Amino acid sequence: MNVIVSGASISGLFTAYLLAKEGVKVEVYEKEGLLGRPPRTLIVTSELNNVLGFLPEEIVLNKVNYIELFSRTTSTTIELKTPDLIIEREKMVNYLAHLAKGVGVEIVLRHQCEGFALFGKKVTARIRDLDSNKEFQKSVDILIGADGAQSRINLVASRNGHLLTTLLQARVHLPMGQNPNTVRVWFDSDRTKYFYWLIPESERVAAVGLVAEDIQQAEECLLKFLRERGLEAFEFQSAMVPMHRFGFIGEVLSKEHNVFTVGDAAAQVKVTTVGGVVTGLHGARALSYAILNGRNYSKALRELKIELNLHFLIRQILNRFSGEDYDRLIGMINGRLKNTLEEWNRDELKQSFLKLMWAEPRLIKLGAKALIRSLL
Ligand SMILES: Cc1cc2nc3c(=O)[nH]c(=O)nc-3n(C[C@H](O)[C@H](O)[C@H](O)COP(=O)(O)OP(=O)(O)OC[C@H]3O[C@@H](n4cnc5c(N)ncnc54)[C@H](O)[C@@H]3O)c2cc1C
Secondary structure, three states, rough: EEEEOOOOOOOHHHHHHHHHHOOOOOEOOOOOOOOOOOOOOEEEEEHHHHHHHOOOHEEEEEEEEEEEEEOOOOOEEEEEEEEEEEEEEHHHHHHHHHEEEHOOOOOOOOOOEEEOOOOOOOOEEEEOOOOEEEEEEEEEEEEEOOOOOHHHHHHHHHHOOOOEEEEEEEEEHHHHHHHOEEEEEEEOOOOOOOOOEEEEOOOEEEEEEEEEHOOOOOOOHHHHHHHHOOOEEEEEEEEEEEOOOOOOOOEEEEOOOEEOOOHHHHOOOOOOEEEEEHHHHHHHHHHHHHHHHHHHHHOOOHHHHHHHHHHHHHHHHOOOOHHHHHHHHHHHHHHHHHHHHHHOOOOHHHHHHHHHHOOOOOHHHHHHHHHHHHHO
């Protein structure tokens, strides 16, 4: 069996590695000239270790044990049972590329996958060499789009792009008195439906950012936020991130089951926090399992879909939260609710969702009120 992967980033390289390890011939085409560009500071849960099956220490910049949550009038601190990991995208991508090459994956840079055509059981990928600007075609058994939020493979097949949102973050010097072991999150629903964050990369540097509707709003809000806190940015990182939608089934793109998407290309993103690293890796595991065992990819994604749908449900409620709702929510985080949040991480919502409701039944009332208010 031979496979082409479009996109040499986290989900594409991990899929390629898992397939090639079992003897599949895999070529990965990447449009950029360097792997892992642009660099990006990422925070992930300890689930990274479970989904990868290993944790390369060289990609970890920092580990954090505490998350401080702020609303307008109150705050609380969550002590994580297992620390969150701060990782660097470029380092992670290069690590995965090294692994993939080690099992025979061929990675071709400066080559853009432009589309595909189906011929019987085969799929022909159209690839452009960006140096010579010449296009050529390659016929394979399976084509995988791991080409990110604005996936060409997804667009060619479905004509519908994903619903996108903007993430913008600035690298700053860690503010005086800020513990490098603590992430800070501010909810301010007047400025963003999501939140602002401060993620310490080390004892000296932090990433401060937000999610916003578009880049203009993101820039205005972030610059204001930095000014208010006396922080000066020395680097900005931004890109579009796709939003998972309830009932999305677009990751299988051909009747012959030989064209698939994974990671951001399949909108495998938790829309509560707009995090796609761990979920994209779970997507990669599901896809490689389905290909290697002749199983249905959609079925292999069932567990991940339940997780993503729960995040979608919570996001629908949070999108309707006012400043007062956040004050109430954070005021409720104590006792059993706090213990549950400390024990279960945000990649384990399937396991913790009912426990959270059980620990604090007023959460249901708070969510229901926000939903009803938005309908009136
Ligand atoms: C500023 C910022 C901060 C973030 N922070 C976090 C975080 O803290 N935690 C978290 O979990 N997630 C975070 N995310 C989201 C996370 O980065 C993505 O969900 C994740 O990187 C997606 O990985 P991927 O491999 O699926 O796609 P991508 O990393 O987008 O990779 C797609 C690859 O395909 C290549 N490509 C695109 N088109 C083509 C083509 N036609 N042909 C060939 N190659 C192509 C691209 O060059 C790229 O290398 C953040 C995103 C941003 C923008």
